[in-house]
Amino acid sequence: MPSRATNATRASSRALPEIHILQSGRQRLHVMPELGGSVAAWDWHKGDQWLPLFRPWDARSRDLYTTACFPLLPWSNRITEGGFPFGGKQYAIKPNRTGEPYPIHGDSWLQAWSVAAHAQDRMTLELDSTCFDGNPYAYRARQLFTLRENALEIELRVTNAGDATLPFGLGLHPYFLSDARTRLQFRSRGVWMSGADPIPTGFTRKLPPSWDYNRPAAVDGPLIDNCYEGWDGLAMIEDPSRGLRLQMHTQDRSGYTLLYRPPGLGYFCLEPITHPIDAFHMPNRPGLIDLAPGEDMVLLTRFSVCDL
Numbered sequence: 001m002p003s004r005a006t007n008a009t010r011a012s013s014r015a016l017p018e019i020h021i022l023q024s025g026r027q028r029l030h031v032m033p034e035l036g037g038s039v040a041a042w043d044w045h046k047g048d049q050w051l052p053l054f055r056p057w058d059a060r061s062r063d064l065y066t067t068a069c070f071p072l073l074p075w076s077n078r079i080t081e082g083g084f085p086f087g088g089k090q091y092a093i094k095p096n097r098t099g100e101p102y103p104i105h106g107d108s109w110l111q112a113w114s115v116a117a118h119a120q121d122r123m124t125l126e127l128d129s130t131c132f133d134g135n136p137y138a139y140r141a142r143q144l145f146t147l148r149e150n151a152l153e154i155e156l157r158v159t160n161a162g163d164a165t166l167p168f169g170l171g172l173h174p175y176f177l178s179d180a181r182t183r184l185q186f187r188s189r190g191v192w193m194s195g196a197d198p199i200p201t202g203f204t205r206k207l208p209p210s211w212d213y214n215r216p217a218a219v220d221g222p223l224i225d226n227c228y229e230g231w232d233g234l235a236m237i238e239d240p241s242r243g244l245r246l247q248m249h250t251q252d253r254s255g256y257t258l259l260y261r262p263p264g265l266g267y268f269c270l271e272p273i274t275h276p277i278d279a280f281h282m283p284n285r286p287g288l289i290d291l292a293p294g295e296d297m298v299l300l301t302r303f304s305v306c307d308l
Contacts, residue, residue: 024121024147037113038067055175069174076171078102084280091136138162159296167288170299171273183216189230224261
């Protein structure tokens with residue numbers, strides 16, 4: 001049965017989504033299955049208070065871009081030209097977010113997930129999607145949230161449930177808090193530049209001023225909404241103002257991460273992704289995985305925390 005299209009700013013008809021809480025040691029995780037399988041908050045107990053590790057969800061907004069983290073599948077970021085060619089056919093995909101000219105971040109974040117299992121320190125969410133809003137994808141998705149010692153693991157899996165092979169991609173969209181003292185470090189060999197919109201125009205190894213995070217650097221500065229290439233899967237965030245250090249590590253070896261650095265908003269996004277922006281229209285479709293019916297792919301990301 002086809003899924004019903006839902007605008008990104010009203011993914012649920014309830015006044016407020018149900019929030020499921022996981023807790024282990026000094027960590028607490030709030031998950032909202034029906035609101036795109038998203039995370040509302042990930043907190044760390046320090047002293048006599050809970051400190052947010054992700055930017056907390058804005059409960060006043062129904063916009064999924066105000067959650068703390070949400071899944072990206074069956075592709076990440078933008079697709080141009082109204083869809084993509086594959087196997088001699090043209091597959092159409094419509095824009096799915098107000099103000100965005102291109103379909104973005106797949107469609108799982110626009111649908112309600114169900115709780116398949118729930119323990120004190122872990123939770124499994126599932127989603128069966130069939131041609132949501134006319135998209136060509138039929139798939140089964142699973143998110144496994146696990147609180148380990150001083151760490152949150154998110155395993156994201158997608159299985160092609162359709163009757164034809166199609167290209168798939170995965171990603172996560174976490175929001176990290178920042179201020180003038182925050183320092184970010186991750187290795188890369190270059191970045192995909194863009195024009196007036198975030199669609200890549202060419203790759204460069206010469207990073208623009210204030211874009212180089214091969215060494216610890218501040219995250220305040222002009223807008224970045226670009227895909228870095230050659231990432232080794234490890235990122236470090238130091239937050240002296242709150243006395244915290246975060247580490248993000250993914251086992252995926254495709255080598256892509258997207259940095260969204262909006263000026264003056266007190267947060268940034270560093271997204272573990274399996275393919276660059278608009279890979280559907282790049283030669284050899286880098287990072288996309290052609291999944292035959294019944295085949296799957298997995299993205300495992302670990303977020304670790306400690307006191308500075």
